[in-house]
Amino acid sequence: MSEGLDIEAMRRKLEGRFQVALYSQPETVDGGEFDALRPAELEQGNGFAILLSRTHRQFEASFKADNFAGALLRVMSEATDGQKKAFVRARDAAEASGTHVYVAINGNDSRNCLDLKDRWTRVEIDVSRRFPSGKTADEMLATALQVASTCLTLVLALTGIGEEGQAVLDNAVKGLPEGAKLRVEVNRYERSPVNRAACIEYYGLRCQCCDFDFADFYGELGDGYIEVHHRTPVSKLGPDYIVDPVEDLVPLCGNCHSMVHRTDPPMPVEQLNALVEARKAAGLQGH
Incomplete structure (x- = not known):
């Protein structure tokens, strides 16, 4: 869990930055207790969570696909060149700022793992950063926000969630059955939450x-x-x-x-x- 940090304040800031509706809740994963952020438009079970945790030294945010998120992983594996470039740009910018980013596809953690041609069955994205020495509450929140924002950026870059004219996961949207077709539309760059977040991060x-x-x-x-x-x-x-x-x-x-x-x-x-x-x-x- 991320005791001592206002997760609701972080959620509101992330919603403002990405213009993607999120909700937070505690979740138990592999025996561990986490605060989790989820996109409101995806049904739990078919979507994903960003799991948040902290120690006295660092804050960590991890992508966790749900048990029935096969369609989500398929969408991620079919990301366009533009989406992959946005992913790489966000990863490189985070690492340049001192944030640690770990990415692996099907256990392959090479720098070009996004180009893996095999069917994606497992996606690992983990982002962490040490708290500054002599940390204040505001500095801790800023570090946590940066880490959570980076993790969410990387996930949204590959899924297209929140984009106007996005690739929407029909079978993960609330109320639709498993196996419904994917709806793919053009102009994915339009109103991209990833681009919006990167713009705000800079300016x-x-x-x-x-x-x-x-x-x-x-x-x-x-x-x-x-x-x-x-x-x-x-x-x-x-x-x-x-x-x-x-x-x-x-x-x-x-x-x-x-x-x-x-x-x-x-x-x-x-x-x-x-x-x-x-x-x-x-x-x-x-x-």
């Missing part, structure tokens, strides 16, 4: 145009919330385009997001920022 939760922060203004209600703007409209991107979450995306508050879309094509964020700064200097700007 933070402040509007990059006017510096508005929802948590500062609304407190807990606004914690973790921000809109993410595609610098190039998704309608203009080709079907094989791979979104770069730093170059192509930027966090904006709702007001600024609406304003950049007042022109066609959308106004560059830098241009609107210059307008905002000029009005601030003239004492005319308010949110």
Whole structure:
């Protein structure tokens, strides 16, 4: 279990970051007790859990597929090149920051295990990070959030869950029978929670145009919330385009997001920022 950490606060932050509905509950796995996060759209038994645990030294998050999650593993094994690139990008970024990431497919833990052609029967994803020395409660929560976010990013990258135009696991959605067909639609990159999370990880939760922060203004209600703007409209991107979450995306508050879309094509964020700064200097700007 992850005693001493507010799992509900972490869940809310992750929901805001990914825009994917999650719920938390305690679970017993292989004799161990864990706090678990699950996507609300998948039925328990056919989906997966992110198992959370901590020691006095580190925090760990692990992917655990359910007993009847064969369709989920099939979707993961059929991930597109773009999805695999998003997975590798997230893994490499996490490792570069000092987070340990272990990935194995069917027991193969090589760096290119995602290219395994055999049927995927076992997927292991484990993410861990040591707590900073002289840790405070806020630092511990930040470390735990980073670890859980990385693990969830890696899973969502391969499953497409939360994407608009996603590959949906029909037989894992609540109320549908085992064996129902998979529904695959185009434009998987559109509104990707993985790209959204990577954008927020890089820029933070402040509007990059006017510096508005929802948590500062609304407190807990606004914690973790921000809109993410595609610098190039998704309608203009080709079907094989791979979104770069730093170059192509930027966090904006709702007001600024609406304003950049007042022109066609959308106004560059830098241009609107210059307008905002000029009005601030003239004492005319308010949110």
